[in-house]
Amino acid sequence: MKTIAIRVKINGEAKEWIIAPGDLLLDVLRREGYWGVKRGCETGECGACTVLVNGRPINSCLLFAAQAEGCDLLTIEGVAKDDTLDPIQEIFLEHGAVQCGYCTPGMILCTKALLERNSAPTEDDVRDALAGNYCRCTGLRKPIEAVLAAAEAYRANGGKKTARAVKARAR
């Protein structure tokens, strides 16, 4: 089978992957051990396979891996720094926004992308941002509240996010 090599930056690390031209980014990511990228529908509807490509949330089931050549990727594995959770992750837990956890990586990445471009989202903005992350466990109230709380924490820290500061606020 014909293969090609692609270079990406993923979670801050430079990587070179040997792929088949038709490989989907979702399949390559999971094959390379980024298990937090979840398969839910493979048709770009459920958002479980969301990754950030150059900061934008993308359903990785809709992108050929080859299209990621030269891109900066962020998966859920790159959100926490070692054992220190990102404030968004802390707040999702504190608000009970995580139930089965299968849609959680996608939601957290979409939240991250939202807060990077809009640190003062309205509830409607949050609903828009999460509309592509299907969740069958929560009624979405808790994830929406978690994103609003994360935005507040983000602003309070002037964009500098320390887990401890956020944890104190959430309680």
Added chain:
Amino acid sequence: MSNDYSVVGKRVTKVDGFKLVTGRPAFADDIAVPGMLIGKILPSPYAHARITHIDASKALALPGVHTILTYKDVPRVPHTTAGQAWPEPSPYDTYLLDSKVRFVGDRVAAVAAETRALAEEALRLIEVEYEVLPPVLDMEHAMDPGAPLIHDEPDSTGIFDARHNLAAYILQEIGNVEVGFRAADFIFEREYRTPRQQHCSIEPHVTLSWLDADNRLVIRSSTQVPYHARRQVAMILQIPVQRIRVIKPRIGGGFGGKQEMLLEDICGALTLATHRPVKIEFTREEEFYMSRSRHPQILRIKMGVMHDGTIVANHLKVLATTGAYGSHSSTVQGSTGSKVLPLYRTEHMKFECHVVYTNTPVAGAFRGYGCPQGFFAQESLVDEISHDLGMDPLEFRRKNFIHIGDIDNLAAQLGEGKKGLPRTIRSCGLPECVERGAAAADWERKRKAPQDPASHIRRGIGVACSMQGSGIAGIDWASALLKMNEDGSFNLQVGASDLGTGSDTVLAQIAAETLSVSLNKFIVYSADTDFTPFDVGAYASSTTIISGGAVKKAAENVREQILRVASRMLETPVENLTCRGNQVVTKCECKKSVSMTDLALHAMYKEKTQIMGHASHFNTDSPPPFCVQFAEVEVDTETGRIRVPHLVTAVDLGVAINPMQAEGQAEGAVLQSLGYALAEEMQLDDCGRMINRGFADYKIFTAKDMPKLTTILVETEEPLGPYGAKAIAEIPINAPAPAVANAIFHAIGVRFRKLPIRPEEVLRALREKETNEEASSVEPAGAPMSRATRRN
């Protein structure tokens, strides 16, 4: 409810939360097994057919294809895929592979190949000739004389009447409804219809299997029922239970869909045939038409009432279809009667139900388990009656509600596939649910608020009530194992299957409370048939009350062992000791204490004893949780679009072990019920093929669609539950749909008796209403004539 617990009743975060928010490999498919093959199932393209010829030689010749299994290659063992306690009440009418296919999506063959692409290519190369049989697609004609027979095979068992496509039949009566109807001032009778709904867990069914170094079959699967799956696979593949290990890792939602043994058997068969690890994962499309769904029902309900609103007789007749196989057919439908009718006291109750086979996708367990259908009918009818009697619908319900001390004898008649046990109501928060829910929904004011005549938006508010159970009385049981480590931490090992519900957390909270030890000292593991003790699994709202009961007993046992060690260490009698704040302390003034850490190390290395306890638990009663839900709607009279701006849930769940998680359970149930009310339906074409096999065409509620949610936990103290807990997992899925339908009636005066209620139907009904009103201007608008039959 005020209590002095330190962990129970607290909004603690999930014990498995860290791995979930960081995306650690925790789910069934998150492992790389060396040499793993991909399994695929060839689905039947026909709703009803016999395989007259099947030839896999071309497919097998493809390099990289390892095996292809057809009915000729596997043992023929009748079984049910329903993951229920043995002996299962569902008919044994299913085969690993069969020479007959009974729905579009039924298994024809299975392949294992090096890659997914190869497996898919192999499926295309299997040559199959079918004798296409006329299908039975309409449940109302399934029992017609001369209807094609779906289960004409001689070896199936437990089918009520295979010659009439009748999977199950139920008839139960308390008192004599005819006597009740004769005494009634009014009789109301209506028909309601509910759709085929899909669970849509975001993680599709997935199973991996391999042979370990001892040649045992290891099955890692997204299952709610690891122990049942092990027993079923052993029977189907005809290997000893001893040779099988089922692992349940984190599960991406189940809602009953994973209470079915759908892939474990065929995946295991492929592994046994190839001696290679195999994975089968449903695509979303396959998940829609090849897995399971909620039983569609046609419900005819008849109530006799007195002038003052007292219900004197309640008769529910149901026709349901279980699709091609009878998974959960008698028990889901049994719940439609046994968990629904007793909400209102009356001397005379009757439930009659036919569950028919059709050549349609198979129905099975689905959160609510027959109750969403039953409550849609009952709560809609109650709304119709109170409207016609000119009573407030809440007042009407309050007048008839079941009370503390009542004995529900319908539960005794309708057990899990056999006679059950009578149910005594020991806790009931219904009055408080009504009161607090109505206040939060602003019921009194919104019920009377006039419409804005200038607006094309009509507003309404509706209410509906429900009850459920907490485990299956006399059947569900669970066990737990608790082991102390030398640093004072504990392994809590349970067969209870957290599928995203948060049960690992709730069970750890129960253990932590009992031992007065911090929650972070518990390492919770669920579930692995080699290492965790038996549990029936996650279904029937049983985990908190049944598995929780086992955990509490095991922790009490460990507590006794701890106190005995402490008694020797502190040289004081056990009676003078208690556990408090990660220590054992004396009760007397001497104020001696030993930390759990020191005690654990002492026990292990000085006394050379393993502190460890286990316990089993079951209940002979199933205490019902209760729920009252209020829905507000806005109906756009120009487009027919329905928006739900606010939904209030007031639920009596006993004591909430973890209020935050309980709210999450309630709200997730509301999401599924709103979809049931307004959007979700598996649509079949006239050949029995599901048309809307993806999320683009099968609409589920998202962040954009969900209303503002208010969730009120009305706590009561249930004597049969650990720390007073009942259940929360299923009950809030029952009433949102009828509450929405009732709110729509309040808004526009049109009664919808069929779900889902779509904009096109609303628009059509509004136009019809307009035409009718123009035709008969004598009748005042907005006051539909009573259709009650007056009795003299």
